[in-house]
Amino acid sequence: MIVLLPSVSIRGQVSHGHSHIGKHRKHPEVQGNAGGMHCHRINFDKYHPGYLGKVGMRHYHLKRNQNFCPTANLDKLWTLVSEKTWVNAAKNKTGAAPIIYMVLSGYYKVLGKGKLPKQPVIAKPKLFSRRAEEKIKDVGGACVLVA
Numbered sequence: 001m002i003v004l005l006p007s008v009s010i011r012g013q014v015s016h017g018h019s020h021i022g023k024h025r026k027h028p029e030v031q032g033n034a035g036g037m038h039c040h041r042i043n044f045d046k047y048h049p050g051y052l053g054k055v056g057m058r059h060y061h062l063k064r065n066q067n068f069c070p071t072a073n074l075d076k077l078w079t080l081v082s083e084k085t086w087v088n089a090a091k092n093k094t095g096a097a098p099i100i101y102m103v104l105s106g107y108y109k110v111l112g113k114g115k116l117p118k119q120p121v122i123a124k125p126k127l128f129s130r131r132a133e134e135k136i137k138d139v140g141g142a143c144v145l146v147a
Contacts, residue, residue, distance in 0.1 A: 069127070078117065095120065108126045118139055
């Protein structure tokens with residue numbers, strides 16, 4: 001016994017069972033995200049508020065690298081060198097301070113949060129905050145800017 005598919009009996013018929021006048025087209029209105037400004041406006045506004053439209057000012061040729069400035073606080077300063085360096089600096093009586101290259105550690109600016117131990121250090125970042133510079137100089141260290 002041969003089982004026929006439902007469409008077999010409609011083979012050869014022009015409209016394939018969907019009448020000549022209405023024409024069975026895919027989606028008579030719009031497809032996908034189209035129509036957000038007109039026929040699907042209510043749906044977009046109700047379920048996706050803020051999806052359509054603009055906000056803010058235009059910034060031509062925006063270059064984000066110019067604003068890149070990772071920061072580190074003073075309390076993190078000594079973690080950028082090894083513990084051995086810290087111990088040697090504490091034992092050293094000649095007053096030679098260890099140099100901390102901030103840019104090599106991935107930080108461009110030193111901020112003044114936290115306390116420093118009472119031993120001198122030479123910090124070499126690209127930028128300092130005012131408080132950070134004061135605190136480093138209070139413990140006998142030096143602030144050296146690097147380009």
